[in-house]
Amino acid sequence: MRLLDNYFGISARGSTVGTEILAGLATFLTMAYIIVVNPAILSKAGMDFGAVFVATVLAAVIGTAIMGLWAKWPVALAPGMGLNAFFAYGIVLGMGHTWQTALGAVFLSGVLFFALSLTGLREWIINSIPKSMKLGIGAGIGFFLAIIGLKNAGIVVDNPATLVGFGDPSSPAVLLAGLGFVIMVVLDRRNVPGSIVISILLVSIIGWITGVADFQGIAGSVPSIAPTFMQLDISGVITGGMIGVVFALLFVDFFDTAGTLTSVANVAGKIDADGKVEGIGRAVMSDSIATVSGSVLGTSNTTSYIESGAGIKQGGRTGLTAVTVAVLFLLCLGFAPLAQSIPAFATAPALIFVATHFSRNLVDLDWDDVTEYAPAMLAAILMPLTFSIAEGIAIGFIAYALIKLLSGRFSEANPAVLVVAVLGILHYAFG
Secondary structure (H helix, E strand, C coil), X not given: CHHHHHHHCXXXXXXXXXXXXXXXXXXXXXXXXXXXXXXXXXXXXXXXXXXXXXXXHHHHHHHHHHHHHHHCCXXXXXXXXXXXXXXXXXXXXXXXXXXXXXHHHHHHHHHHHHHHHHHCXXXXXXXXXXXXXXXXXXXXXXXXXXXXXXXXXXXXXXXXXXXXXXXXXXXXXXXXXXXXXXXXXXXXXCCCCCHHHHHHHHHHHHXXXXXXXXXXXXXXXXXXXXXXXXXXXXXXXXXXCCHHHHHHHHHXXXXXXXXXXXXXXXXXXXXXXXXXXXXXXXHHHHHHHHHXXXXXXXXXXXXXXXXXXXXXXXXXXXXXXXHHHHHHHHHCCCXXXXXXXXXXXXXXXXXXXXXXXXXXXXXXXXXXXXXXXXXXXXXXXXXXXXXXXXXXXXXXXXHHHHHHHHCCCHHHCCHHXXXXXXXXXXXXXXX
């Protein structure tokens, strides 16, 4: 225990080994859905489901382990939602490219990502984000988590007339999700350790017993990764006119990760007195290495997960939380049926609960300065409504830069703000 404490600085962060492990379990349970969802999406592009399942798990293990052991952040990584949909439905099915070429594009975007990390440009941009935008991004990601959780629970559903609508309140899944949320809040109020984990497991067990959720067993064989391993086609990217696709992947990955790490840093206490994000350099490099590794294994961009907020809310403050998540993902290779048995309505309340925690960022906005709170709130509102963290950040920064410049407050539109705003404009102009 002392060795772990010394290496990760657990006591110095006001945490314990037990708390870190429990936090890792909380994070894992809220993002374990990706091991099923990602292969389901990428298989639509013609990729082998079993191979993508293994690639998804291994990409999460590698990326999260690097983040925990090297960067020492309590952040987990896995193939990103949204990026996988763009891969399958945009690049392959929409543009007509092969999935091998799409993997090549993911690889090149990861290499560019890594190059940016080495130059320190990305770290400079993240550290130069104005406080109001950091707060707005944090709250927006919370709202984004909330709509994902509400959607997974069946509480918010599609409605052609009004865009979204209210689900069936008598549905067993909705009722169990509501029960899970109440349990989390009550246990947290009573300072019961592991409130999120306890709720997820209790609701899952109820779902299995009542037949609302399918218990698929405990252990199973590990599928072969051969159909996707090292199948990326880089030459096809260069000759197929996919440079724009590479930059689109880079753009979305960049801002998804920047938003996630900035938001997590606020909650995890990694912002120093000068407003700088502590240890951001290694964190962003870990993220870029994960994308490169994932493309070789056979999956879309691997990115930092905002679901890491569940573990941070549970008390996780060091890299041991991430290492715990990596170990749990690795165990999924042998216990895939059990991991896949956790129903969405059991993990959905955790996302909603974490969202309420992230929303506290709005309290610290400068509500006396419209040029600060207006673009920050615009970014926050757009994230859930566009179902995209990247779009909210891009439009928020474009608005922030224009508002500051047209208001004559040129010094507040620092170079980093202008760089991000220009990147956003280029994305919409040529993306």
